[in-house]
Amino acid sequence: MIFPILLVVIGFACLILGANWLVNGSSALAKKYKVSDLAIGLTIVAFGTSAPELVVNVIGSIKGYSDIVLGNIVGSNNFNLFLILGLSGLIYPITVQSSTAWKEIPISLLAAVIMLVFVNDFIFSQPSYLGRIDGAVMLVLFFLFLYYVFTQMKNEPKIETAVVQKSTLRIWGLIVVGLFGLIAGGQLVVINSVNIANNFGVSEKIIGLTIVAAGTSLPELVTSVVAALKKNSDIAIGNVIGSNVFNVLFILSTSSMISPIEYNPKFNLDLYILIGGTIFLLLAMLTGQRKKLDRWEAGILFGFYVLYTVFLVMKEI
Numbered sequence: 001m002i003f004p005i006l007l008v009v010i011g012f013a014c015l016i017l018g019a020n021w022l023v024n025g026s027s028a029l030a031k032k033y034k035v036s037d038l039a040i041g042l043t044i045v046a047f048g049t050s051a052p053e054l055v056v057n058v059i060g061s062i063k064g065y066s067d068i069v070l071g072n073i074v075g076s077n078n079f080n081l082f083l084i085l086g087l088s089g090l091i092y093p094i095t096v097q098s099s100t101a102w103k104e105i106p107i108s109l110l111a112a113v114i115m116l117v118f119v120n121d122f123i124f125s126q127p128s129y130l131g132r133i134d135g136a137v138m139l140v141l142f143f144l145f146l147y148y149v150f151t152q153m154k155n156e157p158k159i160e161t162a163v164v165q166k167s168t169l170r171i172w173g174l175i176v177v178g179l180f181g182l183i184a185g186g187q188l189v190v191i192n193s194v195n196i197a198n199n200f201g202v203s204e205k206i207i208g209l210t211i212v213a214a215g216t217s218l219p220e221l222v223t224s225v226v227a228a229l230k231k232n233s234d235i236a237i238g239n240v241i242g243s244n245v246f247n248v249l250f251i252l253s254t255s256s257m258i259s260p261i262e263y264n265p266k267f268n269l270d271l272y273i274l275i276g277g278t279i280f281l282l283l284a285m286l287t288g289q290r291k292k293l294d295r296w297e298a299g300i301l302f303g304f305y306v307l308y309t310v311f312l313v314m315k316e317i
Contacts, residue, residue: 001199004192011188012215015052018181019219023048025174032171049223049239050246052216054254055186061255065194066262070119071208072216073252074270077112078209079217080240081277082305087221088228088236089298096237096291104241105285107145109278111248114138116271119263128263135256142249189215205264206312217243237293244278273308277301 026048053076060069088094118134189212197207220243227235255261284297 001196004195004199007188007192008196008211008215011185011192012218014181014185014188015055015216016185016218016222018178018183018185019048019051020178021174021181022051022178023219025171025178028171029175032168046239046242046246049219050243050251051182052186052219053247054251055182056190056212056216057251057255058258059186059190061258061261063190064259065190065204067204067264068190068194068208068212069252069255069261070263070267071205072212073247074267074274075209075213076217077244077247077274078270078277078305078308079213080220080243081274081281082301082308084217084221084224085237085240085281085293086298086300086302086305088224088240089293090295090302091225091228092231093295094228094237094293094298096234096285096293103148104238104245105278105282107148108241108244109275109282111141111245112271112275112278114141115248115252116268116275119261119271120265120268128265130252130256130261130263132257132260135253138249138253139257142246142253145245145249205266206315209270209312210309277304 053072056072057069060066060072085094115138118138119130120128193207193212194204196202197204220239223239224236227239252261280297280301281293284293285291
């Protein structure tokens with residue numbers, strides 16, 4: 001069993017390095033053509049940090065690992081919300097803009113609720129699965145979200161960026177190598193995580209919610225922690241909220257359109273936790289010191305995730 005575990009570690013390393021090279025290359029390409037840092041952050045960097053989840057889920061969908069696909073999305077979103085945002089808020093209290101409190105966080109909450117409704121087929125009372133029609137609707141909602149983001153960008157002041165000295169060949173080299181790293185890493189993580197789950201008798205659901213979810217969320221973790229250390233609250237919370245919306249409306253919808261996803265109702269508890277955590281974050285923004293996540297509130301998020309993870313593991317013992 002040492003070899004599959006080693007391959008998972010190597011896979012995660014490929015995912016992280018691949019995402020880093022993809023973001024660096026894409027950012028350099030954008031700056032070379034004087035696209036604003038805001039545009040880079042809202043589009044290329046956001047997609048880059050969510051790229052590991054996308055690669056893992058596409059591979060999981062093709063191979064029919066529904067629990068890995070769902071566990072990765074739900075687990076990553078809970079990891080982002082509770083652990084990453086909680087840790088970032090403990091490092092430095094997070095103050096957000098009005099649009100984040102009143103628009104982006106509610107959009108993230110709406111995405112989680114839509115996922116809960118679609119996977120349980122509350123409307124049509126059919127067997128629980130996420131079909132291609134569900135995925136198409138979610139993808140349309142994702143493009144509406146992108147339209148909203150670009151509309152917001154128009155109201156931001158334009159910033160002149162320094163000309164990047166990297167050659168076009170080197171920039172595209174970073175992008176291509178980054179994509180290769182993501183694809184290779186995704187294959188290693190998915191295949192070997194399933195092997196480990198089978199050998200130890202651990203369910204694919206738990207593997208997806210914990211190991212795979214945490215591993216694919218490492219780019220978001222690094223980005224938000226560094227942003228918190230630099231006291232850049234907008235990046236810290238924007239990275240988390242944006243990634244959670246991307247994961248549900250884009251990555252999960254894409255996965256379901258590749259192959260319909262069978263839904264395990266045991267994920268409902270984890271979805272309720274995600275929705276409850278997002279509501280807690282919204283209330284934290286609108287009460288007390290408004291539009292601010294204080295350290296004690298961040299501590300609640302972080303502490304809850306630790307207890308939640310212990311609960312998941314204890315259920316498997």
